[in-house]
Amino acid sequence: MTSLNRTIVVGGGAAGVFAAITSKEVNPEREVILLEKSNQLLSKVRISGGGRCNVTHACFEPKELIQNYPRGSKELLGPFYHFQPLDTIAWFKKQGVELKTEADGRMFPLTNSSQTIIDCLLNVAGKKGVIIHKMHRIESVKKEQELFSIDSLAANRLILATGSSTWGHEMAASFGHTIIQPVPSLFTFNVPTSPLLDLPGITLEKVILTIDNYSQKGPLLLTHWGFSGPAALKLSAFAARALYKKNYQDTLYINWIAAKNEEEVFQAVINKRFELPAKLAARLLSFSKDPRILAKKLYRDPYNIEGTTLNKQEFVTAGGVCLKEVDFKTMQSRLCPGLYFAGEILDIDGITGGFNFQNAWTTGFLAGKSTGFT
Ligand SMILES: Cc1cc2nc3c(=O)[nH]c(=O)nc-3n(C[C@H](O)[C@H](O)[C@H](O)COP(=O)(O)OP(=O)(O)OC[C@H]3O[C@@H](n4cnc5c(N)ncnc54)[C@H](O)[C@@H]3O)c2cc1C
Known part of the structure; x- marks a missing residue:
């Protein structure tokens, strides 16, 4: 040969x-x-x-x-x-x-x-x-x-x-x-200041996550360090370079009921027409009694990302x-x-x-x- x-x-x-x-x-x-x-x-x-x-x-x-x-x-x-x-x-x-x-x-x-x-x-x-x-x-x-x-x-x-x-x-x-x-790509988000860290294991079937100009819809998992699950991993991949440039310090916005706009969330709030896991709903709804303020929160809830955790x-x-x-x-x-x-x-x-x-x-x-x- x-x-x-x-x-x-x-x-x-x-x-x-x-x-x-x-x-x-x-x-x-x-x-x-x-x-x-x-x-x-x-x-x-x-x-x-x-x-x-x-x-x-x-x-x-x-x-x-x-x-x-x-x-x-x-x-x-x-x-x-x-x-x-x-x-x-x-x-x-x-x-x-x-x-x-x-x-x-x-x-x-x-x-x-x-x-x-x-x-x-x-x-x-x-x-x-x-x-x-x-x-x-x-x-x-x-x-x-x-x-x-x-x-x-x-x-x-x-x-x-x-x-x-x-x-x-x-x-x-x-x-x-x-x-x-x-x-790196495909990682989960660390949010040490999240008030939801004591609710690990809660999953949501459909949320919309947004970082800068990147948005992803899908399931979300609450963890004891922040957020994981398919929507978070997918977003980490598409925003991998943008997040790297910001040294993994950025704001993650969660649209908890994957609504098209804030008005849709407002209608859902006043008619009590949305489904969230009970413990999470209790936590989020305690934020305000004003349906307008609540709708704003459920539509675009901000969390400060401070670093990432490798997805094993x-x-x-x-x-x-x-x-x-x-x-x-x-x-x-x-x-x-x-x-x-x-x-x-x-x-x-x-x-x-x-x-x-x-x-x-x-x-x-x-x-x-x-x-x-x-
Ligand atoms: C924990 C984990 C789980 C994953 N699970 C999945 C999954 O389930 N599905 C999926 O689609 N993807 C998965 N991936 C991603 C997937 O494994 C990679 O995309 C894929 O292995 C890339 O294949 P590759 O052959 O290009 O590189 P590698 O698999 O990285 O292979 C490169 C090889 O080159 C060798 N090499 C490097 N330098 C030299 C050198 N100088 N001389 C000789 N040899 C050298 C390395 O030793 C290695 O064996 C996972 C990744 C990880 C880390």
């Missing part, structure tokens, strides 16, 4: 493993070497979704699907016409892994165990002949004419799938790429390789021929619900397919 027919994939996460498998699937003759710095592949898959791995989301219309990506939505539209959640489901089914859909659209393996996904991917990678080098810490990467030399290995195609690691960003930058500053179920990094510099038909760098990107190394991130892995499967698929053919 000559190095002119070899792909090296750096990073053994979801994106790198899927890219390596796809490359072998489209061209079994091609040599594919996967380099992983740690002694374990797919370590984020293992801990994902609380150990259950939220593989993808039951959203099958690309135009709708892209709404779940605060960064990367425009760029992912084309790729989703090539590989979207239906393809993910079909791919795993072909390998004998059934996925199930939960009421909110999140999809998990039927076994409820991320190990099923790991075993499946590693079995297929082994069967297809992907060569895996674990504990491989790369010392140097150089490009001379059309060949990349990675330590003592050479290849004519290089896929960087190193997630949010600084090394991957530095490597991309060394090939001329712009790195959009990485900042799922978190990602916003930022990474600038998307304008990548061709999303192939995932090839527009600046360095032969160099490809897949997964979280790119300036793409989704909200919770399986969208981040879908980005890894889709961009991994395209990078693998393009390098397989060349």
Whole structure:
């Protein structure tokens, strides 16, 4: 096998493993070497979704699907016409892994165990002949004419799938790429001055949360440090950069009954036509006996955010390789021929619900397919 027919994939996460498998699937003759710095592949898959791995989301219309990506939505539209959640489901089914859909659209393996996904991917990678080098810490990467030399290995195609690691960003930058500053996404809000901290565990089905120009509707969870739940996580993703710039000090406004306007809340208050959990209602309604003042509060109730808490179920990094510099038909760098990107190394991130892995499967698929053919 000559190095002119070899792909090296750096990073053994979801994106790198899927890219390596796809490359072998489209061209079994091609040599594919996967380099992983740690002694374990797919370590984020293992801990994902609380150990259950939220593989993808039951959203099958690309135009709708892209709404779940605060960064990367425009760029992912084309790729989703090539590989979207239906393809993910079909791919795993072909390998004998059934996925199930939960009421909110999140999809998990039927076994409820991320190990099923790991075993499946590693079995297929082994069967297809992907060569895996674990504990491989790369010392140097150089490009001379059309060949990349990675330590003592050479290849004519290089896929960087190193997630949010600084090394991957530095490597991309060394090939001329712009790195959009990485900042955390998907976190919950700390509100130490909230008068509701003694009501942890209360959930509301539908509120509207607003920070600056960003608003999100959905379920909210009261916690002993502030606010969490799907609406808070979604808002944290869309406002990730704005909040970072303000050092996570900002005002969160809660529209407790997801009303369209203050008048609607006023009517609900005077006619007692709204539903709130009893303990929370007692607390909020004790604020004033004047229905106008109460309506104002229920419509736009301010809370001072002072920092954030990491969401343990799922978190990602916003930022990474600038998307304008990548061709999303192939995932090839527009600046360095032969160099490809897949997964979280790119300036793409989704909200919770399986969208981040879908980005890894889709961009991994395209990078693998393009390098397989060349
Ligand atoms: C706790 C947690 C739970 C999550 N749960 C979900 C979920 O249920 N659903 C969902 O959609 N998303 C989830 N996510 C997000 C999801 O895990 C990531 O978006 C996804 O793993 C990104 O895949 P990746 O392959 O791009 O990067 P990673 O999974 O980060 O893989 C990158 C790999 O590259 C390796 N690497 C880095 N540098 C080098 C180097 N120099 N040389 C060799 N190897 C290197 C790393 O060791 C790693 O194995 C979760 C994230 C976290 C942290």
